[in-house]
Amino acid sequence: MWTVVACLVPPLIISVFIFGIQTLIITAVSVVSCVAVEAASQKLLGREVTIKDGSAVITGMLLAFVIPPGVSPLLPILAAVMAIYIGKHILGGIGYNFFNPALLGRAFLLATFPVAMTSAWLPPLQNGSIMKYIGGIDAVTTATPLAVMKEHGMAAFTKAFGSGGDMYLHFFLGWRPGCIGETSGLLILLGGLFLIYKGYTTWHIPVSILGTIALLSWAFGGKGYFTGDPLLAVLSGGALLGAFFMANDYVTCPTNKRSQIVYGIGIGALTVLIRLKGGYPEGICYAILLMNPLSPVFDGWFKPKRFAPPQGGAK
Amino acid sequence: MLSLLTFPLGGVHPPESKKLTEGLSIEPMPVPDELEVILGQHIGAPCTPIVAKRADVKEGDIIGTVTKGLGVPLHAPAAGKIKDMGMSAHPMRTSAPSITITVDHEAVPAVYEKRDWEKLEPQELLAGVRDGGIIGIGGAGFPTHVKLSPPADNPINTLILNGAECEPYITADHRQMVECAGDIVEGAKILLKILGIQKCVIGIENNKPDAIAAMTKAAKEGSTSKYLIAVNALKVKYPQGSEKQLIQAVTGRKVPAFALPSAVGVVVQNVSTARAVYDAVGLGKPLCEKVVTISGKGIKRQANLLVKIGTKVSDIVAYLGGTVPGLTKVVMGGPMMGFAVSNLDVPVTKTTSAILFLTADEIDTRPHSQCIRCGWCLDACPMGLEPKEIGIYVEANRAEDTEPLGVFECFECGSCAYVCPAKRPLVQFIRLAKMKAKRK
Ligand code: SF4
Ligand code: SF4
Numbered sequence: 001m002w003t004v005v006a007c008l009v010p011p012l013i014i015s016v017f018i019f020g021i022q023t024l025i026i027t028a029v030s031v032v033s034c035v036a037v038e039a040a041s042q043k044l045l046g047r048e049v050t051i052k053d054g055s056a057v058i059t060g061m062l063l064a065f066v067i068p069p070g071v072s073p074l075l076p077i078l079a080a081v082m083a084i085y086i087g088k089h090i091l092g093g094i095g096y097n098f099f100n101p102a103l104l105g106r107a108f109l110l111a112t113f114p115v116a117m118t119s120a121w122l123p124p125l126q127n128g129s130i131m132k133y134i135g136g137i138d139a140v141t142t143a144t145p146l147a148v149m150k151e152h153g154m155a156a157f158t159k160a161f162g163s164g165g166d167m168y169l170h171f172f173l174g175w176r177p178g179c180i181g182e183t184s185g186l187l188i189l190l191g192g193l194f195l196i197y198k199g200y201t202t203w204h205i206p207v208s209i210l211g212t213i214a215l216l217s218w219a220f221g222g223k224g225y226f227t228g229d230p231l232l233a234v235l236s237g238g239a240l241l242g243a244f245f246m247a248n249d250y251v252t253c254p255t256n257k258r259s260q261i262v263y264g265i266g267i268g269a270l271t272v273l274i275r276l277k278g279g280y281p282e283g284i285c286y287a288i289l290l291m292n293p294l295s296p297v298f299d300g301w302f303k304p305k306r307f308a309p310p311q312g313g314a315k
Numbered sequence: 316m317l318s319l320l321t322f323p324l325g326g327v328h329p330p331e332s333k334k335l336t337e338g339l340s341i342e343p344m345p346v347p348d349e350l351e352v353i354l355g356q357h358i359g360a361p362c363t364p365i366v367a368k369r370a371d372v373k374e375g376d377i378i379g380t381v382t383k384g385l386g387v388p389l390h391a392p393a394a395g396k397i398k399d400m401g402m403s404a405h406p407m408r409t410s411a412p413s414i415t416i417t418v419d420h421e422a423v424p425a426v427y428e429k430r431d432w433e434k435l436e437p438q439e440l441l442a443g444v445r446d447g448g449i450i451g452i453g454g455a456g457f458p459t460h461v462k463l464s465p466p467a468d469n470p471i472n473t474l475i476l477n478g479a480e481c482e483p484y485i486t487a488d489h490r491q492m493v494e495c496a497g498d499i500v501e502g503a504k505i506l507l508k509i510l511g512i513q514k515c516v517i518g519i520e521n522n523k524p525d526a527i528a529a530m531t532k533a534a535k536e537g538s539t540s541k542y543l544i545a546v547n548a549l550k551v552k553y554p555q556g557s558e559k560q561l562i563q564a565v566t567g568r569k570v571p572a573f574a575l576p577s578a579v580g581v582v583v584q585n586v587s588t589a590r591a592v593y594d595a596v597g598l599g600k601p602l603c604e605k606v607v608t609i610s611g612k613g614i615k616r617q618a619n620l621l622v623k624i625g626t627k628v629s630d631i632v633a634y635l636g637g638t639v640p641g642l643t644k645v646v647m648g649g650p651m652m653g654f655a656v657s658n659l660d661v662p663v664t665k666t667t668s669a670i671l672f673l674t675a676d677e678i679d680t681r682p683h684s685q686c687i688r689c690g691w692c693l694d695a696c697p698m699g700l701e702p703k704e705i706g707i708y709v710e711a712n713r714a715e716d717t718e719p720l721g722v723f724e725c726f727e728c729g730s731c732a733y734v735c736p737a738k739r740p741l742v743q744f745i746r747l748a749k750m751k752a753k754r755k
Contacts, residue, residue, distance in 0.1 A: 095684075256701075
């Protein structure tokens with residue numbers, strides 16, 4: 001578990017350089033509240049307190065990573081209660097919760113603080129003054145790439161974020177508006193690959209999600225069919241973070257490889273559907289939450305391949 | 316050298332921990348003053364004693380026979396006097412009936428002479444295997460002569476000798492392959508003659524290059540136009556030495572669930588069993604002793620010991636200089652499939668291949684927690700089962716409903732429990748599930 005935490009630290013550090021020191025504050029608040037709520041819920045429900053396993057720390061970090069950098073630090077506290085107490089412990093406790101707690105926390109915030117959650121974006125810092133916003137944050141300052149594209153189209157997008165190699169590079173490194181920890185494709189990718197290399201997770205879910213997003217965005221994301229930009233689709237929003245760190249959360253994803261692929265394709269398809277047709281510019285959060293409860297269903301469909309069936313059919 | 320063979324589905328790589336003993340030559344342990352020979356050494360009904368209390372026995376005398384079902388006779392491992400017929404501590408059951416022999420250290424040592432087994436008929440050889448008390452001493456303890464008499468409708472074409480020794484720590488087979496390669500190959504030829512076939516493949520995991528070299532040399536020297544014996548290096552992966560996985564690695568054939576290897580034309584024997592077959596048939600020496608790896612950091616001195624059947628663990632501990640403070644767990648067998656014992660009076664049986672004295676840093680004593688559904692156990696299971704489901708059923712008191720999940724196909728290799736990050740005792744859950752599902 002602590003390896004996952006370690007993999008989440010680089011994106012956090014870079015977020016400080018992109019958006020300023022308050023990303024660190026929000027993340028710290030979120031982690032502390034998640035751990036505290038975990039301990040309190042387990043005490044309250046008479047269960048063993050397991051905060052040492054690090055899972056609440058991960059939830060706290062991921063929760064902070066999917067909220068905008070300009071929100072009040074009170075929001076993650078509320079979300080922690082929702083994510084850990086309701087999402088994790090009331091719904092069964094470790095191993096039995098069927099929604100990803102961090103995303104449940106985000107969904108809750110999105111429903112209760114829709115304005116802050118969809119507008120408290122900050123433009124990337126230009127001059128490295130990471131303390132810039134510490135004295136108070138101006139209201140709406142910018143909009144995320146996906147929102148611009150959704151509401152104003154590709155032309156406005158190009159005007160705001162540029163195009164071609166420069167734009168891709170900025171997106172890949174993380175210099176774009178977005179949630180705290182979702183912007184740096186490079187660091188998320190490195191962290192995710194490290195986890196795969198170490199054997200903590202496998203390629204099945206991330207690859208099927210990102211592959212589906214790229215394919216469907218290319219087919220339906222542009223003006224005509226097959227004119228969308230698959231690379232941009234993967235680099236924007238929370239696609240990478242979701243694919244490498246959220247969708248493959250052990251507890252809420254299917255356990256065998258074939259169902260994991262179906263699940264990943266489902267998430268990818270829903271993400272693109274929400275991005276293109278839904279009411280929100282970004283869809284991976286809801287896509288994962290919608291697919292989470294289906295995990296056991298997929299596991300029921302696809303059983304692992306047995307070594308060899310009994311002779312002459314079932315015994 | 317041939318490319319490395321392996322089985323495709325599942326498997327794990329536990330730390331090998333073989334360095335402790337793999338370089339140590341087999342060392343005969345002096346016979347202790349007393350031996351406790353358990354009557355039920357093999358699968359099937361235990362032997363019935365045929366000697367009286369206070370009777371004198373010579374080494375190799377038959378002291379117990381089988382009256383019903385499968386089985387082989389039991390021999391006195393050493394000369395002495397029958398002291399008692401009572402109960403002994405047992406590694407798996409708490410206690411089991413046994414014969415206690417007070418060893419006569421003055422007795423004239425038994426001498427065994429080489430015989431020309433080639434002159435004997437297959438039937439006579441088979442009888443020699445049975446009368447020598449030979450059972451599958453590498454594993455389950457299935458009477459060897461039964462395995463050598465497959466049903467007539469399953470023609471056999473390959474004999475596989477299992478030298479994988481995939482369990483961590485154990486090096487008993489390894490040392491026998493290095494030191495007694497010729498005897499093992501000779502045993503293989505006897506087995507081939509009994510089966511009436513030519514081809515024998517010896518599978519050895521690639522972490523034992525010296526054993527592969529010794530066996531390859533012996534196999535080359537021993538092969539004739541009648542007996543074709545070859546060595547195949549296997550990839551190091553647990554459980555490579557499990558019968559079904561080994562057969563698949565070597566021949567590509569899959570033994571169906573609940574069927575015997577003969578269903579795919581194969582008979583598997585352990586290398587140490589092949590050596591015992593040679594001893595019994597080629598030298599007329601019944602199965603009286605056993606090479607056992609004594610390892611782990613919890614004992615003063617590690618060794619590959621040649622011990623008499625019936626030697627108590629406590630005698631071995633005394634011989635090796637005692638245990639070390641910090642010893643936490645004593646396991647009969649390997650760390651993956653062995654059984655923890657709480658009583659050092661347990662005697663060595665024909666199927667004991669190792670006794671491990673493990674300290675706290677060699678075992679995982681963390682408590683188990685709920686399943687976090689990571690799915691690692693599914694990826695590790697060589698039988699393609701869902702161990703986590705079985706565990707959850709057992710915890711939900713529905714152990715008897717686990718048959719559709721394939722509990723009976725599980726051979727308790729422990730791969731699932733080894734990888735489980737929640738340290739769930741999956742093998743124990745499965746044993747419980749099997750018991751309940753059988754009763755249903
Ligand atoms: S112990 Fe049984 S369930 Fe577990 S990995 Fe081995 S065969 Fe599979
Ligand atoms: S390895 Fe352990 S925690 Fe993971 S799914 Fe299997 S039983 Fe559950």
